Amino acid sequence: MRILFIHPxxxxxxxxxxxNWPPAWVAYLxxxxxxxxxxxxVFIDAMTNDLSDEALRARIAEAKPDIIGTxxxxxxxxxxxxxxxxxxxxxxxxxxxxxxxHATFMYQQVLAEAPWIDCIVRGEGEEILVNLVRAIEQGRWxxxxxxxxxxxxxxxxxxxxxxxxxxxxxxxSITPDWGILEWxxxxxxxxxxxxxxxxxxxxxxxxCSFCSQWKFWRDYRIRDPKKVVDEIVGLKxxxxxxxxxxADEEPTINKKKFVAFCQELIDREVNILWGINTRVxxxxxxxxxxxxxRRAGLIHVSLGTEAAAQMKLDLFKKETTVAQNKRAIQLLxxxxxxxxxxxxxxxENETRETVEETYRMAQDWKPDLANWSMYTPWPFSDxxxxxxxxxxxxxxxxxxxxxxxxxxDVMERGELLDAVMNNYRRFYMRKALFSYPWAGRxxxxxxxxGCLKAFLKSGFERKFYDLGKVNYWGPxxxxxxxxxxxxSRTRADPSxxxxxxxxxxxxxxxxxxxxxxxxxxxxxxMTEQMADDAR
Numbered sequence: 203m204r205i206l207f208i209h210p211x212x213x214x215x216x217x218x219x220x221x222n223w224p225p226a227w228v229a230y231l232x233x234x235x236x237x238x239x240x241x242x243x244v245f246i247d248a249m250t251n252d253l254s255d256e257a258l259r260a261r262i263a264e265a266k267p268d269i270i271g272t273x274x275x276x277x278x279x280x281x282x283x284x285x286x287x288x289x290x291x292x293x294x295x296x297x298x299x300x301x302x303x304h305a306t307f308m309y310q311q312v313l314a315e316a317p318w319i320d321c322i323v324r325g326e327g328e329e330i331l332v333n334l335v336r337a338i339e340q341g342r343w344x345x346x347x348x349x350x351x352x353x354x355x356x357x358x359x360x361x362x363x364x365x366x367x368x369x370x371x372x373x374x375s376i377t378p379d380w381g382i383l384e385w386x387x388x389x390x391x392x393x394x395x396x397x398x399x400x401x402x403x404x405x406x407x408x409x410c411s412f413c414s415q416w417k418f419w420r421d422y423r424i425r426d427p428k429k430v431v432d433e434i435v436g437l438k439x440x441x442x443x444x445x446x447x448x449a450d451e452e453p454t455i456n457k458k459k460f461v462a463f464c465q466e467l468i469d470r471e472v473n474i475l476w477g478i479n480t481r482v483x484x485x486x487x488x489x490x491x492x493x494x495x496r497r498a499g500l501i502h503v504s505l506g507t508e509a510a511a512q513m514k515l516d517l518f519k520k521e522t523t524v525a526q527n528k529r530a531i532q533l534l535x536x537x538x539x540x541x542x543x544x545x546x547x548x549x550e551n552e553t554r555e556t557v558e559e560t561y562r563m564a565q566d567w568k569p570d571l572a573n574w575s576m577y578t579p580w581p582f583s584d585x586x587x588x589x590x591x592x593x594x595x596x597x598x599x600x601x602x603x604x605x606x607x608x609x610x611d612v613m614e615r616g617e618l619l620d621a622v623m624n625n626y627r628r629f630y631m632r633k634a635l636f637s638y639p640w641a642g643r644x645x646x647x648x649x650x651x652g653c654l655k656a657f658l659k660s661g662f663e664r665k666f667y668d669l670g671k672v673n674y675w676g677p678x679x680x681x682x683x684x685x686x687x688x689x690s691r692t693r694a695d696p697s698x699x700x701x702x703x704x705x706x707x708x709x710x711x712x713x714x715x716x717x718x719x720x721x722x723x724x725x726x727x728m729t730e731q732m733a734d735d736a737r
Contacts, residue, residue: 203339204242205235206267207382210285211248211258212278214602215668216575219660220653222250224388226399226449227273227302227327229378232692234328236379240335243382248285250387255288262289269338271331276580278601283316290318297338302419302600307582309354310361310698321347322354326404326419328376367636369420373404374429385441391659392652393475397443398437402430402453402463403485415451424456429464431470438474447477447502454484459530461491464498474731475645477502482523485530492537501649503534504542510718535570540649543569548577548618550592552610557621564629570641570650572629573605574622582699597688604667605685616683619674623667630657636674 209225217223228245235243244265248258262270268291274282282305286298301323303491305312309322323330337343337350347355352367368374380398390397405419416422437443454460467474485492485505507527527543534541545560557574563574578601579586579593586593595607606615613621617727638650657666664670672683 203240203268203335204244204266205240205269205271205335206262206289207231207243207245208258208262208270208272208285208289209245209247210247210255210272210274210278210281211251211501212274212281212599213249213252213665214277214604215660215665215671216604219666220392220656221390221397224380224383224385224398224400225249227288229380229382230401231271231327231331232382233377233379234332235335236722237333237377238336240332240339245382247384249388250384255284259292262292267293267301267499269297269335270323271299271301273302273327274304275302276304276598277600279304279308279312280599283312283319287316287318289478297321297343299323299331299334301331302415304582304719306418308694309363309696309700313354313361315317315659319354320344320355323454324352324354324363325366326369329370345424366420371423373401373423373425375666378433380437380441382466383441385443390445390656391656392649393445394652396442396725398434398441398443398446399449400430400433400437400446401425402448402450403456403459404450406451409453413451414583417582422455424459427459428464429540431466431472434467434474435470435472435506438472443474444476445475446585450478452480452484453478454480454488457484457488461494464500467498472499474500475501476563477504479506481506482527482530485533486526489533492533496537496539498716500539501645502540504544504573505530505534505547505569507543524563527563531567531569535568538646540570540646540653542573543567545572545574546577547574547622548606548608548610550611553612554617554621557608557618559623561625561628564625565632565659570633570637572625574625576606576608576618576622581694582701587696587699587701593693593701595687596693597691600685600687602668605672614681615685616674616680619667619672619683620677622681623669623674624677630654 207228209228225247232243232245244267246253246258246261246265253261262368267289270286270293272282272285282300282302286300289296290298298318298320299319299733300312300319305322306324312322313319324335330350333350334353337346344355347353348362348364354361356362366479385396388396388398397547399428403422403424405422406413406416407422409416428628434446437446478500480503482505487504488495505527531543532542543564545564547557547560560574579589581596581598581601591610594609601607606618610616610618634654638647638654641647641650660666672685
């Protein structure tokens with residue numbers, strides 16, 4: 203039985219400007235399958251190889267699969283559906299499978315739009331997929347599909363969702379097959395080296411209304427730091443990986459485990475650079491530990507800072523947090539760590555002045571890097587539901603953080619894009635002329651110059667922020683910008699979206715915060731009891 207995995211060819215000009223990211227999902231699923239004896243597995247990375255439909259069709263024909271699986275975040279959902287339609291047309295008897303966060307919560311809409319999909323894997327996929335493949339191999343598909351937990355499928359015009367499967371309690375029991383990937387293709391431009399994205403933990407102990415991590419992974423579990431370092435050592439030794447980013451949204455939540463992870467890297471002299479996303483409050487909490495984190499190889503921290511202080515009412519933190527953001531950035535820089543500030547723009551009350559304020563904040567805080575992301579409410583989040591008719595675009599391909607999904611009341615979307623590009627131009631021009639060349643010596647300076655190279659490369663190629671696709675050439679073209687929204691895409695019936703999830707944290711879930719905060723901006727801290735229960 204041959205299993206074919208395909209990573210859909212979707213590009214948006216966002217995070218990929220830093221390089222090609224290895225699709226870790228296929229390594230984890232392949233590892234789980236091979237551990238159970240399913241070794242005939244083929245992988246096609248259509249995104250990294252930028253395969254046309256014709257080229258992908260030829261690769262599928264060559265594979266001759268019995269099972270075809272793919273995954274998709276929200277903006278890639280249509281490409282994933284197209285991939286499976288193509289595969290089904292070529293191999294009608296093959297079983298087509300879709301996983302990932304969007305399909306997990308929007309499975310009713312997905313199956314209605316794409317009836318050629320035989321099965322949707324809902325949630326954490328390793329054990330569910332093994333059970334599915336075993337059922338197919340034993341001839342129990344589709345007759346016994348109702349007995350498989352954690353899937354959804356269409357039957358006689360109705361969508362059936364089986365009960366949720368339990369989460370994997372011991373993450374260290376999963377051994378990813380990193381050898382399935384084309385490692386020569388995954389280059390991190392700032393360091394001109396191969397990059398990996400290993401898991402440190404899954405989920406989050408908090409339940410922010412805008413976020414999807416806690417909803418998808420359901421309960422928070424963290425790995426043995428020693429096992430994570432074992433994996434990183436293997437990636438460096440076997441695949442020449444020279445840089446990694448922890449896949450977690452906030453790996454510093456569990457301070458005890460994160461410190462142990464850093465100590466393990468130091469004790470074993472792994473000598474590899476790495477980066478994380480985390481929260482301002484965690485940096486302030488760990489002020490004395492920042493030089494220690496740097497000795498462990500931490501070179502890049504992306505902080506969930508806030509948008510302009512006067513953003514609508516209580517949607518973002520109050521002015522008092524601005525000083526905390528500024529201090530966290532300074533602490534990281536003092537420790538020799540490159541710090542990136544994240545700004546969220548594009549709410550309905552956005553104005554040219556509020557976008558300008560984020561630029562002034564960036565100048566005042568002095569981060570090494572700054573990123574302006576368009577406000578993008580996930581269609582399965584509680585926040586999306588509460589926004590009502592403020593969301594007018596349901597073309598999920600554009601839910602990529604670079605396209606204005608919410609139209610400001612007093613700005614056109616092209617004007618908003620132009621204001622954001624004006625921030626980027628000024629910020630990085632000043633950095634290129636007055637900061638990066640004089641940023642000291644050694645790794646930090648080389649890293650910053652490499653980041654500048656990545657920005658310039660994507661800018662010249664017009665891939666940054668999808669500028670080439672939307673016809674933006676500068677301020678003179680802001681009125682001619684066309685985001686090519688597909689108006690035929692409509693809002694999913696709220697009754698057909700799975701808004702809730704099952705938790706396994708035995709009452710440790712705190713209520714959702716009253717204020718919506720940019721990713722990483724939360725004020726909650728993990729308690730010792732929560733840390734112990736995450737083991």
